[in-house]
Amino acid sequence: MSSGYIAQQIVNGLILGSMYALVAIGFSMIYGIIRLINFAHGEIVMIGAFTTLGLLQYLGLPFPLVALAVLIVGAVVGILIEKGAFRPMRGAPQVTGFIASLGVSIMLQNLGILFLTAQPRNFSFPDYLQRVIQVGPVSFRSIDAVIMSIALILMGALLFLVHRTKLGMAMRATAENIDVARLMGININRTIMATFAMGSALAGIAGLMWGGKFGQIDPLLGFVPGLKSFVAAVIGGVGSIPGAILGGYILGLAEVLFVGLLPPIYSAFRDAFVFSTLILILLILPNGILGKGMEERV
Amino acid sequence: MKAKWQTVFLSIVLAAVLAAPAMGADTIKLGALYNLTGGMSSIDAPALNGAKLQAKLINEAGGLLGKKLEVIGIDTKTDQKAAATGAKKALAMGVVAGLGYGDTTFVMAAAPLFQKKGIPFVTSGATHPMLPKWVGNCMFMVPFGDDDQSFAIAEYTFNKLGAKKVAVWTDNSMDFTKALSKFFKQRFTELGGTVVLEDFFMMGDKDFSAQIARLKNAKPKADAVFISAIPNEAGLTVKQIREAGLTLPIVSGDGFDTELVTTVPGPKLANDVYFSTHTYREDNRPEVVAFIKAYEKEYKRPPENAFAALGFDAVGLIADAIKRAKSTEKNALRKALAATKGFKAVTGEITYSRPSGVPMKGVSIISVKNGKYKVEEVWFPKK
Amino acid sequence: MAAPSNRAWHVVLLVAGGLLVLVARATVNEYILSIINFVGIYIILAVSLNITNGFTGLFSLGHPGFMAIGGYVTAVLTFPVTRKAMFLELPRWLAGLQLPLLPALLAGGLCAALTAFVVGIPVLRLKGHYLAVATMGFLIIVQVLITNWESVTRGPLGLNGLPALTTLWWVYPWVAVTVYAAWKIKFSSFGRSMLAIREDPLAAQCIGIHLFKTRVLSLAIGAFFAGVAGGLWAHLVTAITPASFSLVMAFNIVVMVVVGGTGSISGSFVAAVIFSVITEFFRPLEESFDIYGIGEILMAAVLILILIYRPTGIFGSREPRFLVAKES
Structure with missing residues (x-):
């Protein structure tokens, strides 16, 4: 195993990890504010991917316009889901929201199969995003660099928003205690809606990236990002945005390195290794890596 | 109000369900x-x-x-x-x-x-x-049977493509893909070829970068890679292998019989792919x-x-x-x-x-060159 | 609340259940029978997960993992010796062993329970979502190991051609046993300590409840019944593959527990019936109009509607009034 080989594997892990991190940020954000494990998050990734496909490939709109449209579509779908499914059961035990999100997820998946068929579709990005960049022994594509920087920029923007703006303050207050926040004159419904809109817009953009990175999308693609963002967010410490990003990177690195650095026969055991590692991390840090020690009950 | 809508909704569903079996x-x-x-x-x-x-x-x-x-x-x-x-x-x-x-x-x-x-x-x-x-x-x-299609592509890979050393990638989560690889390795080694690297992935995987890096570093170098996958992974593997700059022939079975093999990588990268499949594609x-x-x-x-x-x-x-x-x-x-x-x-x-x-x-051997499919030959089992 | 259960009603329900089984066997076709069988298995799964998830509040997604262990153990034990030699490479003592269903089921359940102890001791330190991810990890690890342990499990192909031993007379007595056990636990002092842990672990500890022991035991009891359900499942489908025991199944069972009401045995029972029948109910709609997937969409709609109107599930944490004797 040469050092170039190992460097390449680490870069591959980081690229995959930033993909997971990108999805996990929005997930973690929604969780942080209303303590909702939102499995439908992955379906918004799927919707974002198909919106991109429709606008970019079939209508031929320019790329920046498409990205903007995907942000809006993601936000709108997020708001609709919040209004239709989650708002009526606000105040219910956390697990109720989780189960409802599974319901939303099943619904969206099957609507996708119904209207789009289950056939995977190819998804091609403009050439400048597909270029291969060679740095020493390591190669990656321009889209990977874009994904990585977007994940980092978004993390910065969100941290700024949550800690430095009025809306962010309202969000944190709502997260801390809904009733007290309401008494302080914060419009709870609007704050939660804004959170959903932002988290879901991020999921939409993640869908655009997901399609661009892998080049193929189908109506069931949301399951994997939904699951990985859940795992990433939990490993990082639920509710912590930097934690979600860290969790995403750990997950991506673990998935690539267990295949890349162990003898090939162990590739088949990858998921067992990955989850053993994650369980080990949790046993050492029972509240995730950056999570606060709070008594959570689902 | 809400209750009324529910009743309407439920009665529509019920009516549809009850009416359905009456037909036929x-x-x-x-x-x-x-x-x-x-x-x-x-x-x-x-x-x-x-x-x-x-x-x-x-x-x-x-x-x-x-x-x-x-x-x-x-x-x-x-x-x-x-x-x-x-x-x-x-x-x-x-x-x-x-x-x-x-x-x-x-x-x-x-x-x-x-x-x-x-x-x-x-x-x-x-x-x-x-x-x-x-x-x-x-x-x-x-x-x-899987044996026929694997034998067909194994013989083609060895005899026509002249590959003596292959790498074999197997989707380890399915019986179909495991059987395909087993029969391919069996015939390929019978013919005198060697399998220099075996690697695995799981159905639903999207990222093959680790396997690709290993394929790149395989010693001795593989002349071709056999990928045992279903259609969902077919286009993805071709795209990622070619993007990593590897040009060795990619061979497979009927799991690769999908448009995704050409559309996902695009015509520039969909090159030198060969698969055995049902005599149907490009047939007249x-x-x-x-x-x-x-x-x-x-x-x-x-x-x-x-x-x-x-x-x-x-x-x-x-x-x-x-x-x-x-x-x-x-x-x-x-x-x-x-x-x-x-x-x-x-x-x-x-x-x-x-x-x-x-x-x-008969088993068709299809080649993909610049995003175009072509029937190279039709293989028949001996017995 | 610590009142004894209302015996008369229980006997009535048990007899009614027995009669239903008799009537079903005599009247309906095999398709309906197999649905009734699967309903029973799902009742066992939901009620047993309720012991872990509902009573003690341990958010476990690992139930299908225990089910898989129970299913494979049972299947290997009942597999005819002649076929074993053909398909599997087993150690000598196992290769020559063929058990009737009951001991095989018990062995399957015990193996699952034993695994629960081994897994539970480190993992049950975790809480909430952290436990959910850890148990999900357990499920995935079980799946990976089964997929790769070819000599015993035949990998992704799974074991098939199992004797079709599971009948209503096997499933429903187990349903009765599961429900009875859950009921006994819920209305015992042990059950009280479980509920206490769920409501407030700190307070529970203060009044002298052994937190850890109770948690591990509730996981193991749930796992035992999941293992039995796995065995019944295997001999009903007559085939068992690692892919069957997926995360999707874990979600399905959790849905039943939550929709029924976390902690309510009757709730799990009713929700298991609803959700295993509902998609079959929509089948004719799909088949005659060629719109596949609509059943799932309607099921999800029903699920969300129930949660909107009953956010704590159909029965909350309680049992229907008539089943519990009045407080004196």
């Missing part, structure tokens, strides 16, 4: 078991489309034995439990034969129930060569041309993959047997099916002459 008069019923939702749906849904199309064409031409042919599609949700109940449902509806599935594990949950009742079950796409042995005399296969036999035309007319799109043609053939095969048996009685039908000889299916001629029960069918 005296027809010849075939139970088509497919996973139309869930992970396998991209493979199984086109097969049901093909099956329904064949029934429609037969009915337009006057039906069978003076009756209409009815294909009842039963969704088994990529779930073995649903496969078992679905089979029981089909049997309870009084089907004369069952058909279905593009994957062995689901056939093994459904077909034995047909066998127990003595009613024939025809799999349109499951390719494990032991299937008829495992299930019994009511089990019939439309496609060739009249059956094939007619099928593609009818499919495009019915569904407004070309057949999604070879499973569509196989589903079409499954119903054709059963209809042919019914015609010859002049009856839908289960024993007569089973005997007629077993006696099938030279049935001109879209995916090649079907004759059940082997003791294994697997049809002797």
Whole structure:
């Protein structure tokens, strides 16, 4: 195993990890504010991917316009889901929201199969995003660099928003205690809606990236990002945005390195290794890596 | 207000559900078991489309034995439990034969129930060569066996592509892909080649960068890589291998028989890919041309993959047997099916002459160059 | 609340259940029978997960993992010796062993329970979502190991051609046993300590409840019944593959527990019936109009509607009034 080989594997892990991190940020954000494990998050990734496909490939709109449209579509779908499914059961035990999100997820998946068929579709990005960049022994594509920087920029923007703006303050207050926040004159419904809109817009953009990175999308693609963002967010410490990003990177690195650095026969055991590692991390840090020690009950 | 809407909604659903079974008069019923939702749906849904199309064409031409042919599609949700109940449902509806599935594990949950009742079950796409042995005399296969398709591509890789050292990638989560790799390695080493690297992935994987880095670093270098995958991973692997700058030939079986192999990587990268598949793609036999035309007319799109043609053939095969048996009685039908000889299916001629029960069918070797498919040769099993 | 259960009603329900089984066997076709069988298995799964998830509040997604262990153990034990030699490479003592269903089921259940102890001791330190991810990890590890342990499990192909031993007379007595056990636990002092842990672990500890022991035991009891359900499942489908025991199944069972009401045995029972029948109910709609997937969409709609109107599930944490004797 040469050092170039190992460097390449680490870069591959980081690229995959930033993909997971990108999805996990929005997930973690929604969780942080209303303590909702939102499995439908992955379906918004799927919707974002198909919106991109429709606008970019079939209508031929320019790329920046498409990205903007995907942000809006993601936000709108997020708001609709919040209004239709989650708002009526606000105040219910956390697990109720989780189960409802599974319901939303099943619904969206099957609507996708119904209207789009289950056939995977190819998804091609403009050439400048597909270029291969060679740095020493390591190669990656321009889209990977874009994904990585977007994940980092978004993390910065969100941290700024949550800690430095009025809306962010309202969000944190709502997260801390809904009733007290309401008494302080914060419009709870609007704050939660804004959170959903932002988290879901991020999921939409993640869908655009997901399609661009892998080049193929189908109506069931949301399951994997939904699951990985859940795992990433939990490993990082639920509710912590930097934690979600860290969790995403750990997950991506673990998935690539267990295949890349162990003898090939162990590739088949990858998921067992990955989850053993994650369980080990949790046993050492029972509240995730950056999570606060709070008594959570689902 | 809300309660009222609920009542309206529920009564509509109830009415629809109750009204549905009232339809369907005296027809010849075939139970088509497919996973139309869930992970396998991209493979199984086109097969049901093909099956329904064949029934429609037969009915337009006057039906069978003076009756209409009815294909009842039963969704088994990529779930073995649903496969078992679905089979029981089909049997309870009084089907004369069952058909279905593009994957062995689901056939093994459904077909034995047909066998127990003595009613024939025809799999349109499951390719494990032991299937008829495992299930019994009511089990019939439309496609060739995995051994045939693997042998075909192994011989092509060794003899025509001149590859003496190969790497083998296997989707470790499926029986089909594992069987395919096993037979490929068997024939390739028999021919004198060596397998220099074996690697694994799981169905649903999107990122193959670790496997690719290892393939790049393999010592000795592989002359070709055999990828045992289903259509969902076919385009992704080609794209990522080519993007990593590897130009070695990529070979595979009928899992690669999908447009995704060319559309996902794009014409520039879809190069030097070879796969063995059902004699159907780029073929100009009249059956094939007619099928593609009818499919495009019915569904407004070309057949999604070879499973569509196989589903079409499954119903054709059963209809042919019914015609010859002049009856839908289960024993007569089973005997007629077993006696099938030279049935001109879209995916090649079907004759059940082997003791294994697997049809002797030709295997196409398709090459992909600059995003274009071409039939390189048609391979026939020796026995 | 610590009142004894209302015996008369229980006997009535048990007899009614027995009669139903008799009537069902005599009248309906095999398709309906198999649905009734699966309903029973799902009742066992939901009620047993309720012991872990509902009573003690351990958010476990690992139930299908225990089910898989029980299913495979049972299947290997009942597999005819002649076929074993053909398909599997087993150690000598196992290769020559073929058990009737009951001991095989018990062995399957015990193996699952034993695994629960081994897994539970480290993992049950975790809480909430952290436990959910850890148990999900357990499920995935079980799946990977089964997929790769070819000599015993035949990998992704799974074991098939199992004897079709599971009948209503096997499933429903087990349903009765499961429900009875859950009921006894819920209305015992042990059950009280479980509920106390769920409501407030700190307070529970203060009044002298052994937190850890109770948690591990509730996981193991749930696992035992899941293992039995796995065995029944295997001999009903007559085939068992690692892919069957997926995360999707874990979600399905959790849905039943939550929709029924976390902690309510009757709730799990009713929700298991609803959700295993509902998609079959929509089948004719799908099949005659060629719109596959609509059943799932309607099911999800029903699920969300129930949660909107009953956010704590159909029965909350309680049992229907008539089943519990009045407080004196």
